[in-house]
Amino acid sequence: MTTTDNTKQSNRDKKQQQLLDAAEKLFSQTGYDGASMSMIAKEASVPKANVLYYFKNKDSLYEAVLDRIVAQWNLGLENITPDDDPAVVLYNYIKSKIKLAIEQPMQSRLFASEIIRGAPYLQGYLRNSARPWIREKSALFQAWIDAGKMNAIDPQHLLFAIWSTTQYYADFEAEVLLVQNKLEYENSDVEKITQSIAQLILTGVGLAIPE
Amino acid sequence: MTTTDNTKQSNRDKKQQQLLDAAEKLFSQTGYDGASMSMIAKEASVPKANVLYYFKNKDSLYEAVLDRIVAQWNLGLENITPDDDPAVVLYNYIKSKIKLAIEQPMQSRLFASEIIRGAPYLQGYLRNSARPWIREKSALFQAWIDAGKMNAIDPQHLLFAIWSTTQYYADFEAEVLLVQNKLEYENSDVEKITQSIAQLILTGVGLAIPE
DNA sequence: AAAGTGTTTGACCTTTCGGTCAATGGCGTT
DNA sequence: AACGCCATTGACCGAAAGGTCAAACACTTT
Structure with missing residues (x-):
């Protein structure tokens, strides 16, 4: 035109x-x-x-x-194959999730509110996008487990654990900040949170934090 | 009277x-x-x-x-001393939290909604009850770490990780169930969730799942 | 039986909600 | 200048919100 x-x-x-x-x-x-x-x-x-x-x-x-x-919320973990190093992949995934939670907390909170209410508007997304994605990534994790690259764990619960621990800092920001007597997150917090969660998750499945 | x-x-x-x-x-x-x-x-x-x-x-x-x-929501971990076994204490804590999340999800969800909104009505509780409790338990965890009973980790983030992973199954019940194509949690789910989370958290701080 | 006390309830109030609509405005095309 | 087309907006609507109030009710105590 x-x-x-x-x-x-x-x-x-x-x-x-x-x-x-x-x-x-x-x-x-x-x-x-x-x-x-x-x-x-x-x-x-x-x-x-x-x-x-x-x-x-x-x-x-x-x-x-x-x-x-x-649409913006690309679920991540794209173009990953069983040949990749799970430690690197999981570490980067956790890192990016923490960054997102702290820099864009509103999206995470709105998403959470919607799910808490029973996801009336997100059923389609969960069914048609999230579920296949989770199934696909679960298979990827299972391949790593089967190859002896990481300890056995239910892949779905591993994903839930990563999402919950990272999104917590967005959704429960008010609680975290109040308990720590802060007004807002600092750059050093992002680093500390990433390390703590990465330690739990990675060590939890028998991996070492990369580099 | x-x-x-x-x-x-x-x-x-x-x-x-x-x-x-x-x-x-x-x-x-x-x-x-x-x-x-x-x-x-x-x-x-x-x-x-x-x-x-x-x-x-x-x-x-x-x-x-x-x-x-x-008032009902006793924060747990009462009467624990540095002499107790961290593996047993943390395992039981996680187990009880999962049970609560699945049996009483409404409370967890209402609590979550309130925090997401900025905790307008819970500031007093967070400041006067939750914060001292967290400080106290953090000192307990630190004592275990100093005694070489568990790996070093920021105790506050450890607590947040336990809360987030367990409450997730209450707050995001709609998502979890939809992804797993279930109508409600089964008894076997409680067991599986507990094992997965306990594995991540306990192994994550260098502990073995008790018994 | 009467008085007193706390409980229940329908009617009603004001304010705000989501939503409609018709009048107006801006602006390129003919 | 006239037209057409989308954009903008104040006025307005019925429904539902939170909240008030006084009349009726139940039940002791005197």
């Missing part, structure tokens, strides 16, 4: 992204029911009716926020 | 507990904002005005629910 069409399209996209930003922030702070359309509009500095022009109702806005998170 | 007074008091208490049961269920399902007073009243099979006779407003009802959870 013409250039004007493209500009219009990108303007529309840009505005939609801004609305999604505001919605993501508020949904993650107070949950689906706690965040009102007028609060979201206020956060985005537009009238409420304008939000409803871009998203036909609250449900579809919430769904769009979740869809964006899930 | 007289017997009638005690009966009245216990009637009042009993009714209050029933209302707290209903409130706990709904708050844990849909969060503070998602659960309405009329839904809670309906769940308890009483008119809404009756709920507000026992709890002066929604806030105080929510607070009472949290207070009851926190």
Whole structure:
């Protein structure tokens, strides 16, 4: 088409992204029911009716926020084969998860709220994306175990353990910071957390922390 | 006092507990904002005005629910000394936490929702109860480490790891069950989860799973 | 029987919710 | 200048929210 069409399209996209930003922030702070359309509009500095022009109702806005998170949230561990070194792979995975949890806690918290509520909007994602992914990576872990590269453990529970320990620092940030009497995480915290978790998980399956 | 007074008091208490049961269920399902007073009243099979006779407003009802959870939720690890065997202590602790997560998931989920929202009602508890408890237990762990009874690790992160891995099966029950294509946990799951987590944590700090 | 005390409840209040709609505005095309 | 098309927005709607209140009720105590 013409250039004007493209500009219009990108303007529309840009505005939609801004609305999604505001919605993501508020949904993650107070949950689906706690965040009102007028609060979201206020956060985005537009009238409420304008939000409803871009998203036909609250449900579809919430769904769009979740869809964006899930799309960005590449589950990781791509292009890994049984020939790779499990210690290196798991260490890097844990490291990236911790980094994500501390730098993008809102996504993790919104995801958690949604699952706690019984995942009404994420059933499709869990069934069609997460489940096959988990099955695939479980097979990878099992191959490592069968090859004697790491100790036997249920691969699914190993994945759950990695997710839970890393996401904890996003979802329970308020608790962790309050207990440690801090206002926010420091760079040194990221390092310390990574080391502690990597030690537990890796040593836990008989691997040494790489390098 | 007289017997009638005690009966009245216990009637009042009993009714209050029933209302707290209903409130706990709904708050844990849909969060503070998602659960309405009329839904809670309906769940308890009483008119809404009756709920507000026992709890002066929604806030105080929510607070009472949290207070009851926190009171029941003994943090565990009581009466442990540096002379005890860390492997036995940690194993039993993990085992009891898993049991609790699977048998009483609502409490864990409500607690999690509250922390995700920034713990507006639990700041006092975290500051005055959880923090001293964590400091005390951290010292205990450190004593074990100093005595060469277990590998060096940051005791606080060890505690966070135990909490996160165990509570995950309550808070993310919907995800775990959906991924495993189950409707509910079975007895064998409790055993398997306990073994997997105990293996990671205990081996992770250089301990063997007891007996 | 009357008075007193705590409990129950329907009716009602204000505010806010999600959502609709018609009027207005901006802007390129003819 | 007139048209068409999407974007913007204030006014408005019914429903549901949290909360109040006074009348009725149950049950002792006198």
